Amino acid sequence: MFSKSIAMGLASAGAFLALSLTATANDYYVSATLGSDRNTGDRPRQAWLTLTHALDVIPAPRVGETHVIHLAPGVYGPELGEQFPLDMRPRIQVVGDQGPRSVVIEGSGTEQLLRFSSNSMGDAQSFERDSVLRGVTLLSLIHI
DSSP states (O other): OOOHHHHHHHHHHHHHHHHTEEEEEEEEEEEEOOTTTTTTOGGGOOBBBBBHOOOOOSSSTTTTEEEEEESSSSEEEEGGTSSSSEEEEETTTEETTOOTTEEEEEEEEOSSSEEESSSSSSSSSSSTTTOOSSEEEEOOOOOE
């Protein structure tokens, strides 16, 4: 019984360590009003214009790391140059820094807004545990 408790404790500690080892590798910035896809994207004053560009050029995070894309307030849609569906990649966190009322991803209503990919076997339409989409309103209107 004593060895069973130690093994369970070590397994729990290992799970805790595995969960706490995830680190942010890099922060990237996108701004619908001040950005340019010719910028470096590595700080707010060098923000990219489109989330499409950011998702295309950001390298895949190493195992145990995540990248965070910070979206400045604005509307991210086809008029800006967004191309849908946006390919949401594993261990990439997309965060609307000012919240969903000020950060909108808007489609025309004829296309899928997001496409998810996963490194996990099985359901390819799901985020991995370190992937995040938050602080964003998704809007796709059908024009009649």
